[in-house]
Amino acid sequence: MESQKKVIERLRAAFRSGVTIPQHFRLTQLKALLSLLEENETQILEAMHKDLAKPKFEAVLSEIDLVVNDVCFAINNLHSWMQPNYVGTNLATKLDDCFVRREPLGVVLIIGAWNYPLQLILLPLIGAIAAGNCALMKPSEISAATEKLLADLIPRYLSQECFAVMCGGAEETKQLLENRFDHIFYTGSQAVARSILQAAAVHLTPVTLELGGKCPCLIYGRLDIKAAAKRLVWAKYFNAGQSCVAPDYVLCTVEMRDALLPAITQAIEEFYGSQIQKSVDYGRIVTDRHWDRLIDLLGKSEGKVVIGGEIDKEEKYFAPTVIIDLQESDALMQEEIFGPILPIITIESLEQGINFINQREKPLALYAFSDEPQIVTTVLERTSSGGFCSNDGIVHMTLPGLPFGGVGASGMGSYHGRWTFETFSHRRGCMFRGWGLERIGALRYPPYKESNLSWLRWATTAKKKGWGECSVL
Amino acid sequence: MSQEQLVVQKARRAFQTGRSKPLDYRIQQLKKLKCFIAEKQKEITDALKKDLNKSENGTKFYELLGLEGEINLAISKLSEWASPRPVDKNLLTISDEVYVLPEPLGVVLIIGAWNYPFAVTFQPLVGAIAAGNAAVIKPSEVSAHTAKVMELLPLYLDPEMYPVVTGGVPETQELLKQRFDYIFYTGNSTVGKLIMEAAAQHLTPVTLELGGKSPCYIDKNCDLAVACRRITWGKYVNCGQTCIAPDYILCEPSIQDKVVEEIRKCIKEFYTDDPKTFTDYGRIINQRQFKRIMALLDGSKVAIGGENDESQCYIAPTVLRDVTPDSKVMQEEIFGPVLPIIPVNGLNEAIQFINEREKPLALYVFSSSNKVIKQMIKETSSGGLVANDCLIHFTLSDLPFGGVGNSGMGHYHGKYTFDQLSHLRGCLIKKLNMERVNQMRYPPHSDRKLNWARVLFLKQVNLSRWSRLAHAAVLVALAAFVVKRFLR
Numbered sequence: 001m002e003s004q005k006k007v008i009e010r011l012r013a014a015f016r017s018g019v020t021i022p023q024h025f026r027l028t029q030l031k032a033l034l035s036l037l038e039e040n041e042t043q044i045l046e047a048m049h050k051d052l053a054k055p056k057f058e059a060v061l062s063e064i065d066l067v068v069n070d071v072c073f074a075i076n077n078l079h080s081w082m083q084p085n086y087v088g089t090n091l092a093t094k095l096d097d098c099f100v101r102r103e104p105l106g107v108v109l110i111i112g113a114w115n116y117p118l119q120l121i122l123l124p125l126i127g128a129i130a131a132g133n134c135a136l137m138k139p140s141e142i143s144a145a146t147e148k149l150l151a152d153l154i155p156r157y158l159s160q161e162c163f164a165v166m167c168g169g170a171e172e173t174k175q176l177l178e179n180r181f182d183h184i185f186y187t188g189s190q191a192v193a194r195s196i197l198q199a200a201a202v203h204l205t206p207v208t209l210e211l212g213g214k215c216p217c218l219i220y221g222r223l224d225i226k227a228a229a230k231r232l233v234w235a236k237y238f239n240a241g242q243s244c245v246a247p248d249y250v251l252c253t254v255e256m257r258d259a260l261l262p263a264i265t266q267a268i269e270e271f272y273g274s275q276i277q278k279s280v281d282y283g284r285i286v287t288d289r290h291w292d293r294l295i296d297l298l299g300k301s302e303g304k305v306v307i308g309g310e311i312d313k314e315e316k317y318f319a320p321t322v323i324i325d326l327q328e329s330d331a332l333m334q335e336e337i338f339g340p341i342l343p344i345i346t347i348e349s350l351e352q353g354i355n356f357i358n359q360r361e362k363p364l365a366l367y368a369f370s371d372e373p374q375i376v377t378t379v380l381e382r383t384s385s386g387g388f389c390s391n392d393g394i395v396h397m398t399l400p401g402l403p404f405g406g407v408g409a410s411g412m413g414s415y416h417g418r419w420t421f422e423t424f425s426h427r428r429g430c431m432f433r434g435w436g437l438e439r440i441g442a443l444r445y446p447p448y449k450e451s452n453l454s455w456l457r458w459a460t461t462a463k464k465k466g467w468g469e470c471s472v473l
Numbered sequence: 474m475s476q477e478q479l480v481v482q483k484a485r486r487a488f489q490t491g492r493s494k495p496l497d498y499r500i501q502q503l504k505k506l507k508c509f510i511a512e513k514q515k516e517i518t519d520a521l522k523k524d525l526n527k528s529e530n531g532t533k534f535y536e537l538l539g540l541e542g543e544i545n546l547a548i549s550k551l552s553e554w555a556s557p558r559p560v561d562k563n564l565l566t567i568s569d570e571v572y573v574l575p576e577p578l579g580v581v582l583i584i585g586a587w588n589y590p591f592a593v594t595f596q597p598l599v600g601a602i603a604a605g606n607a608a609v610i611k612p613s614e615v616s617a618h619t620a621k622v623m624e625l626l627p628l629y630l631d632p633e634m635y636p637v638v639t640g641g642v643p644e645t646q647e648l649l650k651q652r653f654d655y656i657f658y659t660g661n662s663t664v665g666k667l668i669m670e671a672a673a674q675h676l677t678p679v680t681l682e683l684g685g686k687s688p689c690y691i692d693k694n695c696d697l698a699v700a701c702r703r704i705t706w707g708k709y710v711n712c713g714q715t716c717i718a719p720d721y722i723l724c725e726p727s728i729q730d731k732v733v734e735e736i737r738k739c740i741k742e743f744y745t746d747d748p749k750t751f752t753d754y755g756r757i758i759n760q761r762q763f764k765r766i767m768a769l770l771d772g773s774k775v776a777i778g779g780e781n782d783e784s785q786c787y788i789a790p791t792v793l794r795d796v797t798p799d800s801k802v803m804q805e806e807i808f809g810p811v812l813p814i815i816p817v818n819g820l821n822e823a824i825q826f827i828n829e830r831e832k833p834l835a836l837y838v839f840s841s842s843n844k845v846i847k848q849m850i851k852e853t854s855s856g857g858l859v860a861n862d863c864l865i866h867f868t869l870s871d872l873p874f875g876g877v878g879n880s881g882m883g884h885y886h887g888k889y890t891f892d893q894l895s896h897l898r899g900c901l902i903k904k905l906n907m908e909r910v911n912q913m914r915y916p917p918h919s920d921r922k923l924n925w926a927r928v929l930f931l932k933q934v935n936l937s938r939w940s941r942l943a944h945a946a947v948l949v950a951l952a953a954f955v956v957k958r959f960l961r
Contacts, residue, residue: 016828018852021851055916055918056918056923057916057918057922057923057926060923060927061914061923061926061927065927087869087871087872088871089869098866098869098871098872100872100873101850103854105877105878106878182878190676193676194673194674194676197669197670197672197673197676198670198673200669200673201666201667201669201670201672201673202666204662204665204666204669204681204683204878204879204881204882206882206883209676211676223905224905224906224908226908227905227906227908227911228905230908230911230915231905231911234914234915270915271915271916271917272916272917273917279916279917280918281916281917281918282916369905371904371905376902380574380900380902382491384576384896384898385898386898386899387898387899387900387901388574388898388899388900388901389900389901389902389903390901390902390903390904391903391904391905392901392903395566395901395903396899396900396901398563399560399561399562399563399566399571399899399901400561401560401561401562401571402560402571402573402899402900402901403573403897403899404899407578407896407898408578408579408654408676409676411676412676412678413678414897414899426854426877427873427875427884428854428855428856428857428858428877429856429857429858429866429869429872429873429874429884430850430857430858430859430860430866430872431857431858431859431860431862431865431866431869431872432846432859432860432861433859433860433861433862433865434861435696435699435841435861438699441703441862444534444706445702445706445742445743446531446706446743446744446751446753446754447743447751447752447753448528448530448531448534448753449530450530453530453533453534453538456534456538457538457541
């Protein structure tokens with residue numbers, strides 16, 4: 001087993017050699033990643049089934065296909081992403097070339113999580129490769145089968161000089177963080193994120209933190225209850241509720257709640273049948289420890305379970321559960337649930353619902369269900385969250401054009417599609433000055449004259465149109 | 474409760490009222506900022522004269538000109554910057570609205586520096602206001618007179634929303650204990666690390682505009698006269714106290730003498746024979762910095778200048794020659810009017826020299842050969858790069874200004890400041906209809922369903938192609954109609 005330091009040195013030497021810079025290399029690696037996914041679909045599904053009893057459908061869509069899609073997106077767009085952006089000049093710089101160049105950062109560290117063990121390592125990796133970096137991946141040890149599979153597959157498909165997988169737990173991660181990286185990409189919890197930021201501060205390393213929080217789901221006004229219930233149930237119990245963007249809790253009026261409950265019951269039955277534990281389409285809790293945590297939370301709660309509640313410790317099975325009559329101070333409202341328990345909190349007005357949301361930390365995702373566009377707009381404008389989706393859940397993260405990330409306590413930075421490429425790039429502002437126009441240039445030299453100042457003011461504000469704008473996307 | 478705690482709490486309450494969100498408010502505040510600079514110009518130039526011996530015109534040029542430009546740009550572009558930015562959809566979301574919506578972050582802390590106190594403290598403020606945030610402004614206490622003038626800001630701007638907090642290290646530390654939604658810091662790497670560590674407590678994102686030793690390579694193949702003019706200007710502006718000043722020169726031994734002579738000529742042209750009495754030559758900010766810079770000269774050969782006067786914090790425009798990499802002057806950012814020349818044998822050695830060191834904030838390369846410039850740009854990394862000039866990239870609002878590695882993280886100017894101090898929120902606005910299509914993703918699952926879902930969910934849609942197809946279809950239908958109706 002190569003020591004951490006040796007691995008990092010190897011990656012750094014590879015980066016210094018310049019091998020990751022050419023477009024051809026990046027494309028080759030991305031295509032290799034594509035092959036990895038296409039040729040090992042069965043093993044990947046098996047590993048995720050072992051780790052999370054992930055239903056095949058979920059694993060295919062949310063892990064394999066999502067990543068395949070993003071790799072293809074990167075392959076198709078890499079050439080244009082790598083081009084410099086020419087920017088507008090003013091009169092004083094009229095004969096110059098001014099542009100923004102995207103350059104790799106160096107050696108980046110990607111720390112994954114256990115709930116979507118493939119996606120959370122590979123999606124950042126795509127951008128890291130596309131941007132020309134070397135990368136060290138640290139998958140979560142909790143999803144052990146996927147961790148092992150990644151450690152086995154990555155070196156077989158990608159350049160071993162430039163990309164490495166490091167296994168291990170909290171102790172190994174802590175040691176890893178003592179080293180210097182050029183960017184750290186972390187998906188996980190707020191508590192750990194703080195120590196990551198502190199470790200990064202020592203080396204002035206920029207970070208992306210994809211954290212979580214309690215994603216509220218506000219259901220209000222006129223609405224197609226059946227459709228809403230289906231989408232809500234789908235999003236909530238996907239991966240047995242273990243998604244950072246799962247609707248954590250619902251806010252609605254008493255009448256709405258009473259109308260929703262039978263619709264939710266019906267949707268659950270339609271999806272998972274009457275014997276949910278036997279359905280192959282319903283997942284399990286990842287470890288005994290996590291399962292115990294959920295039992296504990298439910299035990300401490302003062303609400304009333306109206307749907308579900310059945311459990312089976314041996315299988316780490318936890319039925320799709322809905323709980324009502326909770327207060328704000330309830331145990332279930334103090335932390336991110338990250339499981340198949342859906343509290344429904346009743347409100348008396350939209351205003352009250354919005355205030356409830358705003359009194360809490362900014363979530364990673366915010367959902368508003370309503371057939372009234374004005375209500376959706378009001379919720380959107382009066383709140384803040386990483387991302388926002390109306391009348392559905394989770395699906396906004398499948399669009400590579402949207403930046404996926406948190407704000408405030410739910411994280412910093414974003415990725416997916418081109419956003420990952422930008423995350424792992426340095427945007428270098430460049431100016432190639434001509435030797436001419438020295439007469440205008442001379443206006444800036446001392447002795448400073450008032451008249452020169454006026455000329456300069458004019459020359460530096462007149463913009464040359466039509467050069468195209470520099471933008472993130 | 475401490476004074477700092479109170480101020481931040483007030484700013485947060487002001488932000489929570491929502492009054493900084495409407496674009497009208499932001500534009501009004503930006504216009505008031507412009508007024509402040511225009512009406513208090515005398516106070517500002519006086520203060521900068523006292524702090525850094527900046528001449529009146531020097532201040533107008535280096536501090537205020539750029540700032541005015543940024544304010545005007547923000548005012549004219551705000552509605553564009555703040556509008557939703559549509560993005561590509563997939564087949565399943567084809568009838569939905571998909572866009573990125575810029576939103577304010579909340580309360581931003583701006584910590585300024587003393588070398589261009591107005592430019593580096595207020596330019597981030599322009600972006601903070603434009604993005605709809607509240608901002609707590611902490612000017613550097615080192616440029617004490619300027620800080621005093623900045624305290625007048627609340628007379629113009631919304632005082633609760635944009636308070637100015639003055640003070641030294643204890644006040645800054647107290648501020649850093651509070652929770653902010655963003656911290657924008659300009660200064661040095663050592664303090665930068667402390668800021669990031671403090672920010673870690675609250676998971677606050679940061680922009681750190683730091684510094685470093687910005688190298689300046691002079692190729693033997695270039696117009697040395699013009700090159701040395703631009704370098705001399707870039708180096709001795711503000712007495713070398715510029716984060717992007719060319720810190721040291723790398724050039725071949727064969728041209729070192731000529732470089733020295735050209736710089737000597739330019740120094741005389743710009744600052745006369747006696748820079749000490751010349752109004753457009755500055756001073757070192759204080760005695761501590763003066764002593765630090767003078768100590769750096771130890772062990773190196775002075776080719777030009779070296780004269781100094783501690784009582785005035787005056788150091789003449791100085792050039793050192795035949796400097797070695799291990800000399801004192803090469804161990805830290807100079808941030809003063811001392812320009813070491815290090816002889817190297819050509820471009821490759823220069824690139825190696827640069828790459829052995831921390832990534833700088835700026836990199837300068839002077840050459841008539843595009844090949845040389847391209848090689849320099851490809852084989853090095855730096856915050857920004859200018860070929861054949863110095864400093865000037867700072868003035869272009871369309872270029873992102875910021876460091877990389879040890880020279881910083883994040884960037885600003887123009888729209889970049891706006892984006893940096895905004896949250897770019899991904900939004901998907903769907904309706905509850907078209908539920909039949911959604912059936913594909915619901916359990917129970919079959920392989921057939923899976924195959925459909927794989928197509929619908931994830932394939933990207935090129936909308937323009939669809940609209941082209943749609944147009945084509947309409948044309949074909951029209952043609953068919955015409956033929957049928959009129960052209961039997």
